[in-house]
Amino acid sequence: MSMTDRQIGEIPSSERTAWIWWNTNGFIRLASGIGGLVALALLWWLLTDVLVPQHSFAHRFSPSLAVPAFADLITGADLWHHILLSLQRVLIGLGFALLIGVPVGLFVGASPMAEAATTPAFQFLRMISPLSWMPIAVMAFGVGNAPIYFLLAFAAVWPILLNTAAGVRQLNPHWLLLSKSLAATRWETLARVILPGVLSHVLTGLRLAIGITWIVLVPCEMLGVQAGLGYFILDTRDRLAYNELMATVLVIGIIGFALDSVARLVLRRLSSV
Template sequence: MGKHAIHGALGVAGLFGLILLWWLGVHLFGEADGLSARFSPQATLGSLIELLGQAEVYEHIWVSLKRILIGLVLALLIGVPLGLLVGSYRHLEAATTPAFQFLRMISPLSWMPVVVMLMGVGDQPIYFLLAFAALWPILLNTAAGVRQLDPRWLQLSRSLSATRWETLCKVIIPGVLGHVLTGVRLAIGILWIVLVPCEMLGVSAGLGYFILDTRDRLAYSELMAMVLLIGVLGFMLDAMARGLHRRWVHA
């Protein structure tokens, strides 16, 4: 058995161990016929199968994924150019690093009341909060990539009389793309965590909204099914980001 097969088997065993702990927790700390039974793996799996047979849940998934994509694109449009500038100019880096580190340490969710007052409810505040959350890993990783470029590449570019635009497109951007993809992977993890509470800002669709809806309907097994579905979707997004990064690194 190869190394990858062993790692895969261990990963599956770990997931089964997690499900076993879930089952034990429900049965040890709850009553068999009480409220806790609705949170059991059996009830959750049954509700998940029912939900996956309904078109409504796919609409909520699509809305959430669309918000993730828009927030990520906005963060890339802002973070990559800023990262290129900060990484290229030491004085600019010195002037902006304290401010960026200060803003980075403020939880995006703490801006929710302010953003709602300024933008109202709907998609706009969600896009802002998601873009704000994803900006910092992309910006900082891009800047780190610029600083780690081999100076000989830039020297060769200058010796060939390349313009700044040619140097940017042919040397700098390909050289930092691996760092940008690392920032994207980190950003996706942050976005997926921030998304659900953001979707509780008075919107009428999305995974966060659907969780509130199941709570209000007292459909607790459906609520747990949505929590499980959010975990699966987040795992798949992270796997896609890891695969993209690995493909670029080994290209």
């Protein structure tokens, strides 16, 4: 909501200065972000449209061909089917990661012995690329959604687990002492003290996990499934529809950017409560 000059004048000078600085700084950040995106689009146009001959292979990925294909795909129903299925797989993978990462993170963060015993193993597993598990996942779960869920959950569990454990270790010990002095049960302490105290850390881990799963999703959907954005990428390649391929890359980037923006907004809102 915009403020009139009279309303601004009624604000105390210190608050007015802060208000003006906040809005000016926010406008500068927004303009800088838009400028960066425009510069990226110009670089794409130069490298695929201006600096290369029209008959070159790079021209097939130019914005002059990809943007019309993008408009056609967005207005059609076929691409939305792939988008919704990919989002469903991401949500299920994140759900499994939360079910595993939060309880294990609470346990590791609360027990120094458990932290010492599990940290080397967790760090070892975390540094293994989820994509290296693809052949094993297919052999173990078969072709279909099951190996994709496994790979997405494996990729997403580590930021959630490690951030949850860090949140437990950073809890104010006075809160736990107060809970104990009030004769709270373990479940009451968990529900009223520990979980609210680590919520921001869990959400930070979840935001990181969203970005990781969205990146891992596309190669995971090349495991023999018949739908999804990864499958659609392969389909456009096989059909030599390079304009649609580049348009799908744009769709993947836009959705990933939107997911991260929503997660960042939720984290900022909950952190300010």
